[in-house]
Amino acid sequence: MFAQxxxxxQYPFVRYAIIVGVLIALCSSxxxxxxxxxxxxxxxxxxxxxxxxxxxxxxxxNLSNNMLLVLPITVISAVLLLRNGxxxxxxxxxxxxxxxxxxxxxxxxxxxxFSTSSNLSGDxxxxxFGSTSILTLTSGxxxxxxxxxxCVIAFFVLFYNKIFAVTFDENFAMATGVKAERYxxxxxxxxxxxxxxxxxxxxxLLISAxxxxxxxxxxxxxxxxLKVTICSAVLSVICALVGILxxxxxxxxxxxxxxxxxxxxxxxxxxxxxxxxR
Amino acid sequence: xxxxxxxxxSLGYENQAILTNLDFTVDKGDYLCVVGENGSGKxxxxxxxxxxxxxxxxxxxxxxxxxxxxxxxxxxxxxxxKDFPASVWEVxxxxxxxxxxxxxxxxxxxxxxxxxxxxxxxxxxxxxxxYRNLSGGQQQRVLLARALCATTKVxxxxxxxxxxxxxxxxxxxxxxxxxxxxxxxxxMISHDIEAAVRYATHILHIGGKVFFGTKEEYKKSDLGKxxxxxxxxxx
Ligand SMILES: Nc1ncnc2c1ncn2[C@@H]1O[C@H](COP(=O)(O)OP(=O)(O)OP(=O)(O)O)[C@@H](O)[C@H]1O
Ligand SMILES: [Mg+2]
Numbered sequence: 001m002f003a004q005x006x007x008x009x010q011y012p013f014v015r016y017a018i019i020v021g022v023l024i025a026l027c028s029s030x031x032x033x034x035x036x037x038x039x040x041x042x043x044x045x046x047x048x049x050x051x052x053x054x055x056x057x058x059x060x061x062n063l064s065n066n067m068l069l070v071l072p073i074t075v076i077s078a079v080l081l082l083r084n085g086x087x088x089x090x091x092x093x094x095x096x097x098x099x100x101x102x103x104x105x106x107x108x109x110x111x112x113x114f115s116t117s118s119n120l121s122g123d124x125x126x127x128x129f130g131s132t133s134i135l136t137l138t139s140g141x142x143x144x145x146x147x148x149x150x151c152v153i154a155f156f157v158l159f160y161n162k163i164f165a166v167t168f169d170e171n172f173a174m175a176t177g178v179k180a181e182r183y184x185x186x187x188x189x190x191x192x193x194x195x196x197x198x199x200x201x202x203x204x205l206l207i208s209a210x211x212x213x214x215x216x217x218x219x220x221x222x223x224x225x226l227k228v229t230i231c232s233a234v235l236s237v238i239c240a241l242v243g244i245l246x247x248x249x250x251x252x253x254x255x256x257x258x259x260x261x262x263x264x265x266x267x268x269x270x271x272x273x274x275x276x277x278r
Numbered sequence: 279x280x281x282x283x284x285x286x287x288s289l290g291y292e293n294q295a296i297l298t299n300l301d302f303t304v305d306k307g308d309y310l311c312v313v314g315e316n317g318s319g320k321x322x323x324x325x326x327x328x329x330x331x332x333x334x335x336x337x338x339x340x341x342x343x344x345x346x347x348x349x350x351x352x353x354x355x356x357x358x359x360k361d362f363p364a365s366v367w368e369v370x371x372x373x374x375x376x377x378x379x380x381x382x383x384x385x386x387x388x389x390x391x392x393x394x395x396x397x398x399x400x401x402x403x404x405x406x407x408x409y410r411n412l413s414g415g416q417q418q419r420v421l422l423a424r425a426l427c428a429t430t431k432v433x434x435x436x437x438x439x440x441x442x443x444x445x446x447x448x449x450x451x452x453x454x455x456x457x458x459x460x461x462x463x464x465x466m467i468s469h470d471i472e473a474a475v476r477y478a479t480h481i482l483h484i485g486g487k488v489f490f491g492t493k494e495e496y497k498k499s500d501l502g503k504x505x506x507x508x509x510x511x512x513x
Pocket of ligand 1: 296319323
């Protein structure tokens, strides 16, 4: 089996897949803690559906690079959803449900009506759940992904302390002169970028898992923000790596394999947390 | 000029006024206690002062060279999720954020401030503990240390002793008094009229009737006599 792995690793597309997978897993785990604690996870979920709808439009339009359409649409939705969600919580929730289900329905409808592809259900399935498509990435896509990832990581490191402040206690932060709204907006935009990135890897429906599971796992074990953040990044990278390797060796779909490993990891962390007596 | 001047202030939510026509001033070194029944709008007043809730009408003027990012705040309930992972140190030093503008990392100055305030609140030994596992009294001290990181001038405290036992309550009052003696202006919301009259220099009573004046004037006023006569003095 090991020999088989070494043989696979000689193919550039396999190495690309691993690089991209690890970068995406790292990015998505970084903001996961904030997302979970701010109860923004539902926004992540809603956005992934929006991204699916946008992708459907892009694929029907036959765009050469569908990121050019998907990224702006998702970012704009993120900003709008956040605006809405802040004023009145319940209405915000409902708005997100409406938008996400609506985007899903329209996305599928558009693909169904306009698509010229012969394998429609295959296409839909792969946008929703991810596919082996990560193994067909070109070096251009890898570079795009790497650049976006570096931006996300840089943002996170530079604004880490501010993200903590607005996540822990937004009112206090605002009262003492922190521009919390500005940072919330930035967080929303970055989340949108991460979701679009992660859609390549695990598909629209499984993104939330990639964002939320490592954070939840780390929160079982550690109880300081810094440790939780680092731990969730490490766990996420490990799970992505293991998941991709398994999927290469066993021929399973990449996205669901990674998420399955994440779920398993959460189980382990949960038990660890219980053993440590919390 | 006074630290804080309130002129003809009306406040509330979505144009539903809760309080109207408030007038009062707070000078440097004052200890103002805001008292009133549940739901009379004390917390709303504080949020309005801090700019978290827009006023419906009137003026809030911070003066005497005081900037909005030089105010410390202890919220009534910090709605932190029960399982929020944060160490005491992380919480306390986050109080420095307001002054830091865009600079991304804490420097020596901020770290020193945080350390000094941990010491001031007597919680240096809790530095690496997890905030969520602390007792109510300890959590309150942590939040007070955070507020002190944000200011050396004015503290706004929203019911700092709610939920604390009598002993810890007395300690907390003593601590706040000590801060006031050190020159920090205090604006505190309290349910405990007796303590308010004991520690404060000025009283603002809101609710059905509004009173503002020094505590001596309050003790002589009809409103003050009425509430102080009630057993325990609390609401
Ligand atoms: N976000 C809000 N939107 C609309 N109305 C609100 C909001 N928050 C509070 N209120 C209302 O404003 C009134 C005053 O509330 P506030 O919290 O200021 O009272 P309080 O004096 O602090 O009471 P307590 O002693 O219980 O803390 C209450 O009637 C409350 O229902
Ligand atoms: Mg209140």
